[in-house]
Amino acid sequence: MEVSEGFYHNVRAHFPYFQSNKKHPVFFENAGGSQVPAVVIDAISNYMRDSYVQLGAAYELSKEATKMLADTHSFLKIFMNAEVVGEVVLGPSTSQLVANLSASYAGILSPGDEIVVQEANHEANAGPWVKLAKRGGFSLKFWKINPQSFESSIDDLIKLLSPSTKIVAVTHVSNILGEILDLEKLVKVVKEEVGDRVRVVADGVAYAPHRAIDVMKWGVDWYVFSTYKVYGPHMSALFGTFDAFDEVKDEGPNHFFVPSSDFSYKFELGGASHEGSAGILALSHYLKALAAMKHRNTYTAIGFDRQVVEAAFAAITQLEQPLQHTLLGFLKSKPDVVIIGLSSSQARIRVPTISFVHKTKSSTEIVKHIEKAGIATRNGNMYAYRLVTALVEQGALFGNSIDDGVVRISMVHYNTPHEVSLLMDCLDKIL
Structure with a gap:
């Protein structure tokens, strides 16, 4: 499950958002919309x-x-x-x-x-x-x-x-x-x-x-x-x-x-x-770069085909898996936290879009605390309105309203173990 720090660094180098001269928040709001590699912006x-x-x-x-x-x-x-x-x-x-x-x-x-x-x-x-x-x-x-x-x-x-x-x-x-x-x-x-x-x-x-x-x-x-x-x-x-x-x-x-x-x-x-x-067409170049990173440049000289897609997403899964495993393990250690969804970190059955609620604190309160630490995330129903309504009505969200909803931490492959550590340090103070 271990992934080298260099792998994450090489991936992030493709995204202007993560340039060191920019003071952007740690980005855990990817399910709302991801960051964009330079090749797409240039195209x-x-x-x-x-x-x-x-x-x-x-x-x-x-x-x-x-x-x-x-x-x-x-x-x-x-x-x-x-x-x-x-x-x-x-x-x-x-x-x-x-x-x-x-x-x-x-x-x-x-x-x-x-x-x-x-x-x-x-x-x-x-x-x-x-x-x-x-x-x-x-x-x-x-x-x-x-x-x-x-x-x-x-x-x-x-x-x-x-x-x-x-x-x-x-x-x-x-x-x-x-x-x-x-x-x-x-x-x-x-x-x-x-x-x-x-x-x-x-x-x-x-x-x-x-x-x-x-x-x-x-x-x-x-x-x-x-x-x-x-x-x-x-x-x-x-x-x-x-x-x-x-x-x-x-x-x-x-x-x-x-x-x-x-x-x-x-x-x-x-x-x-x-x-x-x-x-969109320029994404083919980024996917080739991802595939090449995982397979030591095997895919740099060939055209774009299905093999490249599968290799790129194998790299994505490899990068995401440690993040998902670590954060879910941390949340499971908190007795007043309820993960809304599967608590298993198996890549076969879930992706690193992780939602939770607290038994006594509102989701809004938790997200405000996270944002003060320079971490971008959100709470609410995320337009899954019927799902959250059902969970509220069944008492699964401990009295939270539909708008307060859940805290959602949504990660993708360019997030890093260090960022997850920063988030856990922040959450430790409120959970």
Whole structure:
């Protein structure tokens, strides 16, 4: 589990936020949005300086810009392992992309159809489906959490399924609980119970910064994540299988004359941010650098492929694991602290998004204490409003309100053991 200090140092050298001449707080608010490597910043700046033109024209600069956007889609297909199974759409946020997707199903679903929504979802993948059910008169069921174990049991999900189930909306990792859902198993179970026409829509926002996305392996119909939480610009990406896109191809939100066969363009209303797309594409260089750091420059001379993605995220997991293990061990040693989520630090079942409450102190009080020590974090419901409401109503948060919520410490691979030590020293004084 031991990772050299030099490994962390080499990673942080890619991020301007961590330059020694800057007096920024220790950053443990990564689940809200990560820091960005210099290569992404430079790509956005260079595009706006040198290539800021419209797409699709005959002049050379427009051709280059058009190719850049196509290359960004190709990069994301490799990143998500989607090359042979589906298409990828770009958008401004996960919330917007899921809202557009749910609206597309308004003309597809029929009276009597059912939608199942996981209670532990971020509202981005809950609210649009709830609204769709209300407006369309479709049946809505919630896959509820166990407030004692903090689990969403697949057995409980099975009880909700029926031949009328058409949409199952889940979160791959809760942005509060940190638990990794066995998405491959879930998809298999849902398809076996209902049939191939049911669509599983997975929110991967809290998963994507920590583990390699593999939509082909999981068999999921729709998968969405936010690039600004994965070291990129404030955008998002939605994968859909060819069958899933084909089902809604005539319902895409873009203009009526955009061919429905062009899935990406049909669902990119007004077009994707060009400069943002240039930044997303530049993430390929950072991932190659990460892979090379772990494997002693093996990946520096080759092109970007799936092997690079998997090597980069193996490095990410290796860097994160000591941080997760140490902080969870510290919190478990405090008798008045309750970890909201799994207390295990196994990389197979959780990521280092760690939430907790105190039996007598409010989450707001604890976070103010942390911030005074120069550490950035937060408390609240983190837009997992339905989840936190359920935990408050069941007494799992010891009287905390929905807005007070939980204390969330969200770490990623560029955080360090030293930063975790600073946090624990700070928490020791209040917990």
